[in-house]
Amino acid sequence: MVRARGGRSRLRARAERAVARGEAKGRALGRGAPVRRLRALVPVVVPVLLAIADAMLVNGLELDLEVGVSMLAAAALLVRRRFPLLVFLFTLPGLYIGYIWFAPMIGLYTLAVRRPGRARLGICAVLLIAAHFFPYPITDFELTVYRENTLVLIDACVTSAAPIALGLLVRTRQELASRVEDLTRSLRREDRLLADRVKTTERARLAREMHDVVAHQVSLISLQAGAVQVSTEDPEARAGARTIRELSVRTLEELRHMVGVLRADGGEAAEAHRLAPQPDLTELPRLIEMSALDVTYEGGVVAGPSGTKTVERAAFRTVQEALTNIRKHAPGARVRVRVDPVDAVLSEGSKRAAGSGRAGGSGRSGGSGRAEGAGESRAAHGLRVEIRNGPPDAAATVPALPGGGHGLVGLRERAQSLGGTLEARHTSDGGFVVRAEFPYGAG
Secondary structure, three states: OHHHHHHHHHHHHHHHHHHHHHHHHHHHHHHHHHHHHHHHHHHHHHHHHHHHHHHHHHHOOOOOHHHHHHHHHHHHHHHOOOOHHHHHHHHHHHHHHHOOOHHHHHHHHHHHHHOOOHHHHHHHHHHHHHHHHOOOOHHHOOOOOHHHHHHHHHHHHHHHHHHHHHHHHHHHHHHHHHHHHHHHHHHHHHHHHHHHHHHHHHHHHHHHHHHHHHHHHHHHHHHHHHHHHHHOOOHHHHHHHHHHHHHHHHHHHHHHHHHHHHHOOOOHHHHHHOOOOOOOHHHHHHHHHOOOOEEEEEOOOOOOOOOHHHHHHHHHHHHHHHHHHHHHHOOOOEEEEEEEEEEEEEOOOOOOEEOOOOOOOOOOOOOOEEEOOOOOEEEEEEEEEEEEEOOOOOOOOOOOOOOOOOHHHHHHHHHHHOOOEEEEEEOOOOOEEEEEEEEOOOO
């Protein structure tokens, strides 16, 4: 009891920490929007404040011409990103009349970042040098003061060159970052292409292995069945050998088709799908006849719109897998197979999945269940397939056939990929039922 209470205490503490982390994360997300707005406003507001402070420090607080043009130059920086050239030209009177530096330098920096034309930057640099070099009013200019004029000219050149150099550096860095991002995306695409190539190579290897191993064994089975069919005089043995030979030939045909699909790449896929005819509902009677089971078949070929062949192939595979599982797990059981058209098939989120148990009787391994997802239903013509078997015959011998437990899983995935549903469960009489619904036009 002490250990149990300690375990509950630890679980409660973990839950409280998780709740606290969730609340902290929610508060952080709540603070994220103001922080993002603040980060967007800082690059716009700070240059304006610097230009205003520069104007006040140089010209004082008395309202006159110098303060007026300086404040207008500072206010123009609010739209410097949208109209960099006009804003720079608008700040030049502030430099010429009000002797401010920050506004024209910031305007020239923005122009170098946004519109880095050589001729444009050269003309603007000359204009800034002129506005800095010549005094206001122009009548105060003294050409004979060589030493002072030289120092002012050097200062004006540095004042114009510094923002241009910094702006071009920032723009180059942005372009490099953009190219690095493009290179990263290109490398990712190359990685995906390489992965696809590796998958194609692996598929080809699997195709070779399947052909070398399975085809050889099935060919031997077909040859042995043919030999028995020719040598025996027993009609039942001859019929059984003929059935084995037909099944072997059909297996080789489907194996050839699957090998072609695995080896297909790009445009060869369509050709691979034509390597062998795919089964549909017209072949269900023959499948049931060769199953060696007591099967009652109700239904037939159901005509439908586009997607019929894909749906019929899925229905055929569902019946085939169910009969195989019945032979393995419910020998001697009576089976009923029904194929009916339906007027409404649930899809787009209504995924009823069967449990992971195999189709058969009480000798099956694995559980069964049903998972239903509430979703939106849509009216569409479709196909319902139901395979129901009773309890196994106690006197029948259970064949020692291998099984991986993946049959119903594959059927459920096939049904879901077509927008349909699949249900597999035990019945009250000790049997098992597999029911699948497929909408037409989904394949």
